[in-house]
Amino acid sequence: MTNAFFGETRVSTSQTVAQHLPFLRRYARALSGSQTAGDAYVTALLETLIAEPGVLDHPAGPRIALYQLLTRLWDSVTLNGRPDPGPPPMKGEQRLGHITPPVRQAFLLVSLEGFAEEEAAAVLDIDVATLRNLVEEAGRELAAEIATDVLIIEDEPFIALDLEGLVESLGHRVTGIARTHSEAVSLARRKPPGLVLADIQLADGSSGLEAVNELIESVEVPVIFITAYPERFLTGIRPEPAFLIAKPFQPSMVAAVISQALFFERKARPREQRATA
Structure with a gap:
């Protein structure tokens, strides 16, 4: 008799899972903060799929079904308390361990795994408004670890003010708002930022892209x-x-993207280190 998992009816299931497996492992490791714990969750997912192959029959497709299952296991099984003999977590993963689990899930689904808001909400079985609240909370919690100085390059005053308010609500500090190429370069030289938010078409017809390319030379x-x-x-x-x-x-x-940019930026420093630099 052919092994059930690799039999004719399961070959397509096996191939589907294999296609998503590297990303599931990445997500599980980031979620748990540990390579060993992350792989333990993925192993539990595979065991569940063998017992419940119908899990993949989801109207939104197998990718969402797999992440839903992994979320269900994360919420119901404690595997990440085991000692991890593997390599230590990267700096970003250590930071992520400080933020609360539901917020962590929302942030990783949107920023690391690239789910649209509607898809991430479906994975977590919440509505889009709740997901947005979780993502914004992720920004605030991560900013407590990696707050930085932000330069805004934007020629529309109302948009610039909206961005300034958002950046400050996340716990970062706006060092200046530039409306032109020359203003952007001048502000960046006066106070080097830790993050830049830039429009491309600026007020004087200059290019925000060119301004950024010039300032990152230094x-x-x-x-x-x-x-x-x-x-x-x-x-x-x-x-x-x-x-x-x-x-x-x-x-x-x-x-979400601000948090993503700083979370994955290797040179981002903890708040207390910036304060004493």
Whole structure:
């Protein structure tokens, strides 16, 4: 008799799971803060799939079904308290361990795994408004660990004020708002930022992309472009690391990407270290 899991009816299931397995392991490790615990959760997921193959028959598709199952296991089984003989967690994973589990799940689904808000809400079995609240809370909790100075390059006054309020609500500090290429470079030289939020089309017809490329010649900093002209970002010479948000934007998405940019920035320093630098 053919092994049930690798039999004809299960081959497609096995292939589907294999396709998503590396990402599930990445998510589980980041969620638990431990390679051993993360793999233990994924092992439990595979065992559940063998016993309950119908789990993958989800109207939204197998990817959401798999992350839903992993979330269910995370919420119901404690595996991440075991000692981990493997490599220590990366700096970002250590920071993430400080934020509360539901907030951590929402942040990772949106920022690390790239789920749309509606998809991440489906994974967590919550509504989109609740998900947005969790993502914004993630920004505030992470900022308690990695608060930084932010330069805003934006020529629309109302948008600039909205971004300033959002950045400060997350616990960061705005060092200046620039409306032109020259203002942006001048502000960055006066006070090097830890993060840049930039439009691409500026008030005097200059390019925020060019301004950023000039200022990063003297300071290494993650950049988030918030623009109504995303095609200019895709065709221009862009800095790394850089992120893109299209206008009009949801504040929760900006909060998520700010957290993502700083969380994965190796040079981001804890708040107390910045205070004494």
